[in-house]
Amino acid sequence: MTPLPEHLQQASRARIRRAEKRARTALAELVRTGKPVSFTAVAREAAVSTDFLYHSPELRHQIERHHTPAGSTPAVPADPRRGSPxxxxxxxxxxxxxxxxxxxxxxxxxxxxxxxxxxxxxxxxxxxxxxxxxx
The missing domain is CATH 1.10.287 (Helix Hairpins)
Structure with missing residues (x-):
């Protein structure tokens, strides 16, 4: 396979950098708002593929570190010391x-x-x- 011309290589690298930036921004927004973090959620927010996220070691590590299941907020039972009947x-x-x-x-x-x-x-x-x- 012949190598791509330099201008196409530069365009490809720029496209990848923009996608990585969108993914980092999407991850930060999910964490900031307390929404569940998953590869699918970050991919959807950043308009990138989950495959792209899995094959980017830095992004994959960050997403795995912040990964939370949907609806992970545990139910809080009533406090019996409040005089509840x-x-x-x-x-x-x-x-x-x-x-x-x-x-x-x-x-x-x-x-x-x-x-x-x-x-x-x-x-x-x-x-x-x-x-x-x-x-």
Missing amino acids: TSAAVRALSARLTRQQQAHHEEVTRLRKALEVAQGENLDLRRRLGRHETD
Whole structure:
């Protein structure tokens, strides 16, 4: 394969820099506003592909560091010391429900992360297969 002319290489590098800047800005905005951070959310906000984010080591590290599941804010049970007429049984069930919700959130987070990794690997394998088929 012949190398690209210098002006096309420069244009490609500039396009990549703009996309990286949009992705960093989108990530910062998601973190600042407290919205859930994921590869999909950053890609959507920055108008880039998730593949682009997965293949950029710096962006990937930043997104993984800030990754949060959707709806990760745990439910706050009622404070029994406020003189609430809530019975002990209702408080116990509320606490149990909160623990179950947290466990489900953690499981969903783990599964989403595994799915994102699998999708990235799948895309990479498809591209590699495509290169081998054209030979």
